[in-house]
Amino acid sequence: MGIKSFQGPRAKDRKTPTKGTEQKVKVADHMTRKLITLGPNQTLLDVMEIYLKHKITGAPVVxxxxxxxxxxxxxxxxKQISEGRYFNMPIADLTVEKFMTRDVETISxxxxxxxxxxxxxxxxxxxxxxxxxxxxxxQISRKDVMEAAMKLNGQDWH
Structure with a gap:
């Protein structure tokens, strides 16, 4: 009696994809290049107007x-809107530079x-x-990653 395999039939070896047919899985292939950026001296009111106009929830500061x-x-x-109410501080004069996160986690x-x-x-x-x-x-967002996953063929994920 021989050894039985419980793995099922093996897939046939595929040929190495030809140039241009490989799946694009790099961040650079799926990131957004045309970004709305902010300057350090813009006010928080400017930021909120931009966010509402463009339907975004954050932006890099350059x-x-x-x-x-x-x-x-x-x-x-x-946070500033909430604290402004308690400390009676209007947000009109507050600048991005004071409230931005400086230690930004980036990705290659x-x-x-x-x-x-x-x-x-x-x-x-x-x-x-x-x-x-x-x-x-x-910049790459969660949405960009989900869109990339939808475009990739599940069997070709490397």
């Missing part, structure tokens, strides 16, 4: 050279969307800026 210096989210704005454009998904899963972040040489080149 200096004049396009260097990423922070990120500010709608949560940062909510060479990382895979699977790496990005794992990082999103482990953190509460909704977006990761993509930086090359200190300069902001794009």
């Amino acid at each position: 200096d004049e050279d396009g260097t990423l210096i922070g990120i500010i989210s709608d949560s940062d704005c909510m 454009g060479e990382a895979t969307v699977f790496d990005a998904a794992a990082r999103f899963f482990k953190t509460r972040h909704r977006r990761f800026p993509v930086v090359e040489g200190g300069r902001l080149v794009g």
Whole structure:
């Protein structure tokens, strides 16, 4: 009596995909490149107007050279609105620079969307800026990762 395999039939070996047919799984392939960015001297009122107009919940903050210096989210704005009520502080004069997160967690454009998904899963972040040489080149969001997963054929995920 021979050994029985419980693995079922094996898939036939596939040929290596030809150039241009491989699945695109890098962050750079799925990130947003045309971003709405903010400057450090803009007011929180400016930020809220921009967020409402463009239906976004956060944006990177860059200096004049396009260097990423922070990120500010709608949560940062909510905190200031809430505290303003208690301390009778209007938010009209508050600038992004005072309330942005300076220690920004970024991701490489060479990382895979699977790496990005794992990082999103482990953190509460909704977006990761993509930086090359200190300069902001794009951003990947949770939505971008989900859209990438929908485009990929499940059997070809590497």
